[in-house]
Amino acid sequence: MNVGYGVYVRYFKSIGVTFSLIVLIGTIANQAFAIYSNTWLAEWADHPNNNEPSTRDLYLGVYGALGIAQSLTLFATSIAMAVGCVYAARNLHNNLLHQTMRLPMAFFDTTPLGRIVNRFSRDVDVVDNILPQIMRLWIMMMFNTLAVFIVISIQTPIFMAVIVPIFILYYLIQKFYVATSRQLKRIESVTRSPVYSHFGETITGQSTIRAYCAQNRFISDSEYRVDFNQKCTYPSIVANRWLGVRLEIVGALVIFFAALFAVLARGTISGGSVGLSISYALQITIVLSFLVRMTAEVETNIVANERLEEYANVQKEAEWITKPVNPKWPEEGEVKFIDYQVRYRENLDLVLKGITFDIKGGEKVGIVGRTGAGKSSLTLALFRIIESAGGKITIDGLDIADMGLHSLRSRLTIIPQDPVLFSGTLRMNIDPFNAFSDDDVWQSLELAHLKSFAKGLEKGLLFEVAEGGENLSVGQRQLVCLARALLRKTKVLILDEATAAVDLETDDLIQKTIRSQFKECTVLTIAHRLNTIMDSDKVLVLDKGQVAEFESPKSLLDNRNSIFYGMAKDAGLVGQQVVYDPYLD
Structure with missing residues (x-):
């Protein structure tokens, strides 16, 4: 399945219209200056008085000015592309995060965790680091290829007769390779998710794995997943070599016809023009090879952009805020x-x-x-x-x-069966929005029978809670959730x-607290x-x-x-x- 043009349009919209125009105009100007500088060099070679100081200074001055112009346009294009791609990566990541946070719980119940982690790790990394570079090279190679055919066609117009067959051959090779490469990339991306998922599960449950002496089984499972992922990566290398051989043939054809037509038209064009045409033809193999590879790389890596946008089309939860509600409700x-x-x-x-x-x-x-x-x-x-x-x-x-x-x-307030804590301070876990004073927080801790524990901590309320509350017992986590509920004290x-995770004595204390503090x-x-x-x-x-x-x-x-x-x-x-x-x- 082809990547829709809409994905490219949305990506360049993320870059920004201004930066996209600067990149497009700058690249065209850069190629125009490059072509004209080489043409100017050919004219200098054909000039009858090219060794005279005045002629030499004129041609050197213009040639140097064209070189400076190339440098300036290339610099402006590179800066615009880099800054625009940073904006695009930030916008795509923020949109992915926002959309993921709005997804319903049913989505997380049916989607493997590794697949979600893969979006926020590998796919974001591609959009951050890989896609900008290959996108810039792809644009550059595309205009380089056009420049080669334009120069050869201007110097030997008869060459235009073979451009169409060469382009058809090139298009067929590219279409076959890009479609294959894209699908191989998709398969490789899908097989990478189980590697992340299994590795994360292994790290989380390492104590249980050791307790049951299951290390070898988990190592074998991990190696199997990595091997399977590598099996899906190897065909991409084979496809790359297949492409290289065929592009060498297309390049050889271009050089052959450029040289042939230059010989046939030897009485009508100058030696400098022939040299210019042949020198551009000699570049075609490298340029075409790079262009097809960059096209394939863009299509295969733009899939990351497509995957980041995928969650935007999943049905979300209801609206976060609709009509205003009475503050006392x-x-x-x-x-x-x-x-x-x-x-x-x-x-x-x-x-x-x-x-x-x-x-x-x-x-x-x-x-x-x-x-x-x-x-x-x-x-x-x-x-x-x-x-x-x-x-x-x-x-x-x-x-x-x-x-x-x-x-x-x-x-509404809930004290869940599985206590939920976040990495941060103890105070942040009790009052995440910083809406209450320290005295109120200490009072809630006292009512939750955690004040003596909190007082005994070196940093008190600023005690750093590990991710998921790993440095607290399950009962203490439950009491922190109780303290959070006591602080908010909503009507329902x-x-x-x-109290499933606490002992009977603490359970009785909690029940008494709930009866007294939530009496109304x-x-x-x-x-x-x-x-x-x-x-x-x-x-x-x-x-x-x-x-x-x-x-x-x-x-x-x-x-x-x-x-x-x-x-x-x-x-x-x-x-x-x-x-x-x-x-x-």
Whole structure:
């Protein structure tokens, strides 16, 4: 498949119209000065009084001026191309980053990580370092080739009779080679992604690999992927040699016909013109070879530009900001699900199948269910990580589907099951937008039972958190997320099995903190331990994506046929009987 002309147009638009015009006009002027300087040299050789000082000074002066003009136009063209390509690379990278950050979670669930890393590493490197250089050489070689044929045609006009057959032969060779080379480049790019992906996974999981003594298997897998990538690279070298042989033949034909026609027209053209024509013809092999290779290199490397633009055509999340929302929203925290349906991606089965329930403002609701019942899907739906397939969710009467994602997500708070931390200071992880004072941050740490730990750190709030919070325990990361939630203290709080990674004693402390600090807030708790939701106002029991039960814990426990009673019994919270054992007396 050919690279569309639109890719080239968008690339030169990224460079900028001004820089593109400077490059085009400068290259044409450079070639014009080069041709005229060589023609001027031929005229000097044919001049009858070329040894006279006055004639010599005149020709030397003009020849020197033409040389200076060539240097200036080449310098201006190179500067314009370099600066323009820097702008283009920056614009393409920023656009890729912006588009990637706006992609839905379904995209990241279905796209291998190595493929995304390949875009931001290899493809960006091509646009940064390789494409500008070969693009400049390609433009230069194209005008050099035109210059050769123009000079030969002017000196020996009969040469124009063989230009068309030579161009047809050259075009067929180029078309065949470029199409092959481009596809080989695409295959090589695709086979490189698994190398990056596997290497990244190996580095991340090196402790697990060592623990299971699986080093040899991972080394073998890595070597296989590298070897497979090299197998796809070798045909490119073979194709390059195939091209070289055929271009030598085309070059030899051009030299042959240029020399032949110069001999046939020996009585009508001067010796200087013959020398000029033959000297240009002798350049054709090198120039043609470079031109085809540069054409192939441009087409194969412009694929990187095409790949960077690819994510711009993937369906994005909803708009970040739409109509303004009342700054105090939500004031009550009333959450309603009305016949709500959702699926993770198109053509997949529904995971929530028309659920309907109403949570009053300030209520504490526990959400339970067996694995796959739809508990986490309900959380994702509240934040519109996955979009509705039917029905709606309203918070304080506003349909969340009509809101911008920033307006919605900034007014809700979640403490996730897997704590999320970023490389940076401890303070930045708690207050990323620097919206609160240090006193507020310390208070949130105290409420999260992390103040003594933070005080013991050498840099306190400026303690550097490693990427992903690797230098903190899982429980400490969870408490940092709790501190972040306590600082924001929005009207609706979602706990997605937030205490699954901490011990029972810390779990009790967290639960007490949540009960006291979020007393006036609506709290939805996806329960990992049923004892944490026993004091909730209501319990929502999900079963196969539907609401099975939605009542107070007491009512559900009084009903021995309820699903919740069965779960509590399995957890050992109800139905325990004391058996008399005489041996204990």
